[in-house]
């Protein structure tokens with residue numbers, strides 16, 4: 001395989017949660033508590049293992065996601081430390097910061113989808 005290729009792997013996770021957006025104008029629909037079936041796509045970059053031919057086992061991504069799922073699933077997101085204003089943008093940044101990725105990998109991006117048509121993606125700034 002060409003050594004110049006950049007390889008990414010992704011996993012999509014889901015959780016159910018309620019939220020409200022505390023800083024929207026009065027009367028905005030999102031000022032009321034409501035729920036979403038959130039979908040989170042996590043993408044990692046890293047070198048391929050020479051024998052195994054993968055970056056990391058997808059199972060390692062599952063293990064990294066599990067503690068975050070435990071903090072988010074069937075919660076009011078506003079109650080989660082750091083998510084007092086749980087917009088898609090701030091939730092994506094929170095996942096990016098909280099996720100303990102397997103050694104030798106880095107997060108390429110995190111995508112949060114609140115609905116079928118609305119999503120936000122964060123990725124590291126290049127220096």
Ligand SMILES: Nc1nc2c(c(=O)[nH]1)N=C([C@H](O)[C@H](O)COP(=O)(O)OP(=O)(O)OP(=O)(O)O)CN2
Nearest residue numbers: 021030034036086087088089114115116117118120
């Ligand atoms: N930039 C952002 N805008 C909005 C956010 C957000 O996190 N970032 N969040 C919301 C609400 O949480 C809302 O529940 C989801 O948004 P919206 O796409 O407006 O939901 P609808 O299903 O009602 O979308 P329609 O396509 O208008 O039916 C709002 N904005």
Ligand SMILES: [Zn+2]
Nearest residue numbers: 030034036114
């Ligand atoms: Zn919402």
